[in-house]
Amino acid sequence: GRLGAMADGSWYDADIDHVIISEAQIREKTAELAKQVAADHAHVEDGLLLVCVLKGAVMFMADFARALGRHGPPAELEFMAVSSYGQGTTSSGVVRILKDLDRDIAGRHVIVVEDIVDSGLTLSWLLRYLESRSAASVEVVALFRKPDAVKVPVPVKYVGFDIPTEFVVGYGLDFDERYRELPYVGVLKPEVYARS
Numbered sequence: 276g277r278l279g280a281m282a283d284g285s286w287y288d289a290d291i292d293h294v295i296i297s298e299a300q301i302r303e304k305t306a307e308l309a310k311q312v313a314a315d316h317a318h319v320e321d322g323l324l325l326v327c328v329l330k331g332a333v334m335f336m337a338d339f340a341r342a343l344g345r346h347g348p349p350a351e352l353e354f355m356a357v358s359s360y361g362q363g364t365t366s367s368g369v370v371r372i373l374k375d376l377d378r379d380i381a382g383r384h385v386i387v388v389e390d391i392v393d394s395g396l397t398l399s400w401l402l403r404y405l406e407s408r409s410a411a412s413v414e415v416v417a418l419f420r421k422p423d424a425v426k427v428p429v430p431v432k433y434v435g436f437d438i439p440t441e442f443v444v445g446y447g448l449d450f451d452e453r454y455r456e457l458p459y460v461g462v463l464k465p466e467v468y469a470r471s
C-alpha cells in the first residue's frame with residue numbers, strides 16, 4: 276500500500292522515479308560551500324546572519340549552519356516565511372511576508388540560504404527586501420540552481436549543483452507538502468501527480 280513499509284528502503288522510495296542528487300553528494304557539497312563562505316568571511320566582525328526562507332531551505336539551513344560552525348565565523352540563524360501566491364509547481368513572483376525577521380539587520384552581513392533558484396522571482400524580491408533593511412552586505416548560497424536562473428538579474432555567489440529543468444522533491448523540497456523528509460533529491464514518478 277501507499278504507506279506500507281518497503282522490504283528495503285523507505286516507503287517514499289516507491290514514489291521516486293530517479294535520484295538526481297544523493298545524500299552523500301549533498302553532504303560533501305554542503306561542507307565545500309561552508310568552507311568557501313567561511314574563508315570569504317573570516318574577518319567579518321559581528322559574525323554572519325543566515326537567513327532561511329521556510330520551508331524548502333530548512334534542511335539545507337540546518338546542515339549548512341553546522342558545516343559553517345566547523346570553520347567560523349559565528350553565525351546567527353534567522354527564518355522568514357513568505358507566500359508566493361501560488362500552489363503546485365510554479366512560482367508567481369508576487370510575495371507576501373507570513374513571518375518576518377526577528378531582528379534588525381542594519382549593518383549586518385547577511386547570507387541568504389536558499390534551497391533552489393529557478394525563476395529567481397522569490398529571490399530577487401527577497402534581496403530587494405533585505406537591502407531595503409540596510410544590511411551591510413547580502414549574498415546568496417543556493418544548494419540547487421536550474422537553467423532558467425541564468426536570466427535572473429541577481430547574483431548567486433555560491434551554488435551547489437546545477438540541475439535540469441525538472442520538478443524535484445526531497446531534502447526540504449515538497450510536492451503538496453510531502454517528500455520534504457527525503458534525505459536525497461529526486462524526481463517523482465508520473466503516477467504520483469496523476470493520483471493527487
Ligand code: 5GP
Pocket residue numbers: 331366390391392393394395396397398441442443444445448449450
Ligand atoms: P523561483 O522563485 O526561483 O522560481 O523558486 C521559488 C521557490 O520555488 C524555491 O525556493 C522552491 O521552494 C520552489 N521550487 C523551485 N523549483 C522547485 C522544484 O523543482 N521542486 C520543488 N519542490 N520546489 C521548487
Ligand code: MG
Pocket residue numbers: 328331332389390391
Ligand atoms: Mg526557497
Ligand code: MG
Pocket residue numbers: 331448449450
Ligand atoms: Mg513548495
